[in-house]
Amino acid sequence: MNIEYVGNGAIVDTPDVAFTYQVSETPRELHQQKQRANDLEWNNCYNPIGDYLVFPYGVNDDLPDIIKEVVQTNSTAPGILKKKTQLIWGMGPQLYKEQIKEGKLTRVYTEDAEIKSWLESWDYESYLLKSCTDYQHLEGVFSKFELSKGGRIGQPTISRIEHLYPDRTRKACKKDSATLDATHAITAERSFRDVNGANGYKIYPLFDFKNPFANKNAIFYSNMYSFCTDYYTVPDLYGSIEWLRRSTAVPLIFKALSKNSINLKYHIISPQVFWDKKKEEIEANCEKSGVLYKASMLLEYQRNFLEKIAVVLSGDENTGKYMHTTKSFYLEGVNLVEAGWEIKTIDQNMKNYVESQIAISNHANHALSSGLNLHSALGNVSETGKSDSGSEQIYALKTFLQTGIDIPEIIIMKAINYALLSNFPKKGLKLGFYHENPEKEQDITPKNRIINQ
Template identity: 25%
Template structure:
């Protein structure tokens, strides 16, 4: 019975006799699931690894840019998040309702331009969409003025292990594969209770996934396996076009054909290998599609054909529709995981593409209304902190301006600027 037991990956065992599947799990000893590995200790620092090898953001990036849809989905989500521009706004109460209105504030606008705010916000938004975390570093010229904000990618920043509820120090390093303590820059976390406490500090923008103390997890990471499947489909077709899709032909050669090339087995084997190479070049590759094969055969005294060469095509149903179906399923999984209507990202999932103009407009409006408010609050924390430190007009605040898609009947241009009322 023991010989019938089959061991699979991941601690799984099949017991045919008992008709059971057994999984060996880890012990119930508490394990910190915040970062999935032991702290990286070096030179007195204890780094909270991001992923088991501390390279999860790098792995995410490699997976994203090995895929034909992920970059466009993340970029589209980022663009929706940023709206048409960052502007200055104020709130008023009109007939018992809070109304957000745009204002002109030269001081805030000049400061935003001086720090190259658009580039900073683009980087922060991409990191938030791509990694569910962003890291903005404040540089204070004085206790009451932020002279610069720099966005550091998720591939660069790591939190230091702490017993406090939230990280209070961070390390920046250019190459976590070859970490050196003397090359790391250690920064304190931004303190919302004392914004001007540090001349340089780091604000970590993120949502709060349960059980993840140090780094958040992007929702799309649940589609990791589908992304890996999706990445294999084009590689399969690319290889198939170069080499023929899997096993494509059954070539039948008469037993005595190679006798003519020599009396010794070595010479006949040499001729056989040479022929195999020539056949491979002839029948594989896109440039050889639809080639014809010509052979000669002899007949006996009665006119019956003697055995000759024969090439029999082998049907391979996995080379087209089956793989296309898998690819379509993967495409749908991508868009679902990112929470984006595929037509808004310009992605064809195999069904009715795009829908009518009104359907697209409604889809866009729903995305802005339902998908962006919470992420925008996270993104605006950086500008809110700078606003507080620099002592700008407390009645004014930074916010997002959107483009509302209209009908031609409502507006000849088909669009109009609107204020995001969720701010």
């Protein structure tokens, strides 16, 4: 008999029968999971570190890590987010002045050697690429301003801007602060989800654009405001997390089907209460015998139990036999909860099962594209699996350039444009992403249809 453990269950394969086995969670565990999945109330929470109160990003201070995991393990999300980054980036960052011509606000792109030299001195393009990526995932960007040594002689300037990782940066305030308004930021060596993540932390004041040279180093958080949410943004991606997980699970299910090459006949569900009691019994027996209890003892008991189930369910000689189980009841608060075993026969219609899983995956992809506000024609997520028509892609691109660029650009560029205003106040220049309006192929002369490399 082969038993492959998966999470809180297993796939049992014998020459005569195959079945899946799952340990059901207690109502308390289900309640805790539900609370965690829907809990956005971290506004009034804080974690003490040293002389500061640090405001968590997520109910368990791990929202950036959760977003990272669900995106990177998915087959569709990374491509859609990268596509949005590419669309925002366009032809790259360029300096410009805003002018009003014939009643319309226009940009006049220009060059400035002095500003260009300053930007290139700290690799501004690498900073912007990281900032674009952070924005697409979390709709917020952490940046650190560093002043030059010119401040010592009364000529302060911002020498560079450094990108900070969102999983290692948090807002904070002093413990003796009269309010819970964020006044500082804390950076850690590793993710704040790591129990040792706050070791070696550093504290910086928040950047004040009204007094940009007040501190040698300061941290700035540029973000999209979330309704009735303090400190951090709740990204649109948060509402698509469960769809992402469903989409990610589908190829894993197919992998398990191919790997095991079995048709499952039964699905058995056992209550967690049953195993909790067995664990207590084994621990009591070990204590009486003077033997040290090990977790492998319960696992071995479970394996032997599954072998007995396999014997009952398999073979022609067992026709007419049955398995007897009991159900128990106990109080959970004011509710009477039922706990017992279940054995369900699995429909062997594999075609319908596979098609239903693919349908779930396709719907998850469309839900993700909708949640991220990217037309399916641009995200390569079409209903038929084929590319959309050229005209549909062009109209989708025009709509995105007209409605999906300005606000993200303001947030991503805000730190740099504050620095430009502080260092070069008389030039009146800003940095933005340059885009060209898309044209239909029929409107382009044949000699210009080839993309120049």
